[in-house]
Amino acid sequence: MISRLLRYLVLTVAAVAFVFPFYWMVVTSLNDPDQLYVFPPRLLPSWQWHNYAEAWSQVPWARFYANTVLVAALTTLLVIATSALAGYAFAALGFAGKAIVFGTVLAIYMVPSEVTLVPNYITLAHLGWLDSYQAQIVPFGASVFGIFLFRQFFLTLPKDLWDAAQLDGSSHLRYLWSVALPLARPVVVTVGLFHFVASWNAFLWPLIVTSTDRYRPLQVALASFNLVDSHQPMYLAAGALMTTLPVLILFLFAQRQLVGGIAATGIHG
Amino acid sequence: MDRTSSPPPARILTGTRARPRWSGAAAGLEGYVYLAPALLILVVFVVVPAIWVLVLSFYRWDLISSDATFIAGGNYLRMWNDPLWWKSLWQTCYFVAVSVPLGMILALLLAMVLNAPLRGRALFRGAIFSPYITPSVATIVIWEWIFNKDYGLLNAVLAVFHLPAVAWLNSPTWIMPSIILYSLWVHTGFNAVIFLSGLANIPRELQDAARVDGAGPWQVFWNVTWPLLSPTTYFVLLISTIGSFKVFNVVFVLTSGNGGVSGGPDRAAMTIGVYLYKQAFEFFRAGYASAISVALFAIILALTLVQMRVASRRVFYQ
Numbered sequence: 001m002i003s004r005l006l007r008y009l010v011l012t013v014a015a016v017a018f019v020f021p022f023y024w025m026v027v028t029s030l031n032d033p034d035q036l037y038v039f040p041p042r043l044l045p046s047w048q049w050h051n052y053a054e055a056w057s058q059v060p061w062a063r064f065y066a067n068t069v070l071v072a073a074l075t076t077l078l079v080i081a082t083s084a085l086a087g088y089a090f091a092a093l094g095f096a097g098k099a100i101v102f103g104t105v106l107a108i109y110m111v112p113s114e115v116t117l118v119p120n121y122i123t124l125a126h127l128g129w130l131d132s133y134q135a136q137i138v139p140f141g142a143s144v145f146g147i148f149l150f151r152q153f154f155l156t157l158p159k160d161l162w163d164a165a166q167l168d169g170s171s172h173l174r175y176l177w178s179v180a181l182p183l184a185r186p187v188v189v190t191v192g193l194f195h196f197v198a199s200w201n202a203f204l205w206p207l208i209v210t211s212t213d214r215y216r217p218l219q220v221a222l223a224s225f226n227l228v229d230s231h232q233p234m235y236l237a238a239g240a241l242m243t244t245l246p247v248l249i250l251f252l253f254a255q256r257q258l259v260g261g262i263a264a265t266g267i268h269g
Numbered sequence: 270m271d272r273t274s275s276p277p278p279a280r281i282l283t284g285t286r287a288r289p290r291w292s293g294a295a296a297g298l299e300g301y302v303y304l305a306p307a308l309l310i311l312v313v314f315v316v317v318p319a320i321w322v323l324v325l326s327f328y329r330w331d332l333i334s335s336d337a338t339f340i341a342g343g344n345y346l347r348m349w350n351d352p353l354w355w356k357s358l359w360q361t362c363y364f365v366a367v368s369v370p371l372g373m374i375l376a377l378l379l380a381m382v383l384n385a386p387l388r389g390r391a392l393f394r395g396a397i398f399s400p401y402i403t404p405s406v407a408t409i410v411i412w413e414w415i416f417n418k419d420y421g422l423l424n425a426v427l428a429v430f431h432l433p434a435v436a437w438l439n440s441p442t443w444i445m446p447s448i449i450l451y452s453l454w455v456h457t458g459f460n461a462v463i464f465l466s467g468l469a470n471i472p473r474e475l476q477d478a479a480r481v482d483g484a485g486p487w488q489v490f491w492n493v494t495w496p497l498l499s500p501t502t503y504f505v506l507l508i509s510t511i512g513s514f515k516v517f518n519v520v521f522v523l524t525s526g527n528g529g530v531s532g533g534p535d536r537a538a539m540t541i542g543v544y545l546y547k548q549a550f551e552f553f554r555a556g557y558a559s560a561i562s563v564a565l566f567a568i569i570l571a572l573t574l575v576q577m578r579v580a581s582r583r584v585f586y587q
Contacts, residue, residue: 010382015396018458022399024422025411040425086307095300101308108311110573111319114515114542115566118325118549118558119318122332142310172299201404203518208550219406223522226410233414240407251402255395258402259462 025244028237029055036233048234052242055235060213061242064221068243071136071206071217072199078141079195080188086142087150088176092162102151109144117208124209135209136217140199146191153187154180190257193250197258200247218243319566325559332555344560354561356536357544360445364540365513368449368456373505375453376460381490383461384468394465397458405455409522412451413438416523438523441537448538451519456512460505467501468494503580510576511569517542541565 028036029052030045055061089095090102120139121130129135157180165175181188203219210216216224222239225231251258301308326344330337348354379397383390400408415422416437424434437447471494479489495502520543524533532539532547545565549558 004385004387007382007385007387011379011387011393014379014382015393018397018400018454021408021411021415021454022403024415025407028411028414037420039420040428041420041422082307082310085303089300089303093300093303095297098300101304104316105308105311108315110570111315112511112515112566112569114517114545115322115562115569116315116318117545118332118555118562119321120314121549122555123313123318125332138310139314142307142314144311147307172303197402203404203406204521204546208546219404222404222406222410223525226406226413226522227525236410237414240410244403244407247403248399251395251399255391255398259394259398 022244022248025237025241028233029235029241031234033232033234051234052238055238055242058231058235059221059225061218061221061239063213064216064218065242067133067215068200068217068219071133072196074133075137075140075199076192076196078137079143079146080192082142083146083150083191084176084181084184084188086147087152088154088172088180090147090151091154091157092180093172105144105147113205117204121208130209131211131215132209133215136199136202136206136215139205140195140202143191143195146195149187149191150184153184157183186257189254190260193254193258197247197250322559322562322566325556326563328556328559330555331553332549333553337556340556344557347557348560348564353536353539354544357539357541358564360538361514361516361540361542363445364449364452364516365510368452369506369509369513371449372453372457372460372509373502375457376505377464377502379457379461380464380468383465394458394462398462399458400455401459405518406522408455409451409519412454413523416447439534441533441535444524444533444538448516448519448523451523452513452516455519456509460509463505464498464501467498467504470501471497500580503576507573507576507580510572514565514569514572515542516540517546521546 027043027045030047030049031042031051032046032048035042035046086105090098124130124135124139129138161179162175165179170178201219202217203223206217206220207223210220213221222236222243225239226236325337327339327341328337329340329343383393387393414420418424418434418436418439421437423437427434435443437443475497476489476493479493484492517540520533520538520540524538524543532543541561541564545558545561548554548561
């Protein structure tokens, strides 16, 4: 009984400590400047909702929002398409050199993206893709993690399913689209959520390849917003909350899939 | 389209089976057609660049002009004589050496506490995991305000305990601990979740048996749980070390506010990731930045191989 109580105590303290910075984001964003620059800081906000309107008008947030949503959505679709196709090939199709190609794909997982920054920048410059949407989408359009998860799932599908489809004259592509992929819904959700969030949170690569507000995503915009001294903490906090909220809401609804998927990849952000 | 319908009776009667559309060599080709989109992207944006970066590291090039000059090992010689490179390497090692063990101990403790049938377990897990999932720039920006030396929350907490205020981000001594503190906040929940799944895989009977034999909680942990958890521990150690070696966002955003000098006061927070970025995209030294990339790759590869080797010898698999 005592140990149970102790567990709850430790967990409550930890949970408060971990969540407090988010609360602080809310408090700061709603504060009046008079109450912001005091020490010790006040723990309750003064409900200055107009801070949000103020922050919203300082830079084109709507544009950044649209950019991030577009890039994240298209990246997710592309990853699901390429991963499902490749995963299906590794699971269900016979071809020469399959084991070698699969091994190579898994080895690719070990290459950190930081290492390839310079050559990738050059490639994009040659393609004429600098400062564009495709620069933020295409390089992230394939996922070793996604290919692996789809392969594992397609391997578990009973062979009879394909035999029956084949008897109906179905091609592999139609079978994949109308039978295998709908069954693989949990994998689609896990891979999709993971890459949507990863794309939403991406910073280093878009920082390098975008140079105008037209293509800049939220994270890069927020970082440069942070550099302007006249942007006071409450506006920064408001901006931070605006970029965080969609992810937090997504997390609230899909906690199980996200935690499971991310814990499985072991990718550090 | 009704996919469950049986094939036309005529076909069954005559015994003709639907012929596979692809046969022989063509069937082999089909696999590659399905692989093509993913492979194209992986080859163009991962495989080729991983080799290309090595080639680039032997050249001097400003990223813009059309001619690059071959200078053999010139960039590596430059690294050898560059105090700021050594400083970045040293500081990255300092960051890894402190944040990885601390983060793992904290995460394991939290996982052990969470590893029980508790009410609201998912809620607690979600709470400690949330910093990991949220955009790092947003959380770094708010931590910048928490770290503020005059009005920050952290110094207010210190004041409650009658401790002197600390100039977290403005002092060469405290900038690194600040970054470590932020990283612990981000990654501990993530590591705890992995530990939690490792703990869930340990058969309860083994721990119960040890308890029946008179082992105390500490002995049960040390003699049963810890050895059985070793595959998870090595996995967390590996990914934490690799992730920490690449640290970029927090250093870049936390230290670029102060007059735009990323790397912090006295460059006391310059890490390999930030140094690489600065050389490539602020000073346009593509060759030198490539040499730094190769060094980073070599460090990460070496760590991976060493840990895999140690793990294969030491880890207890059931």
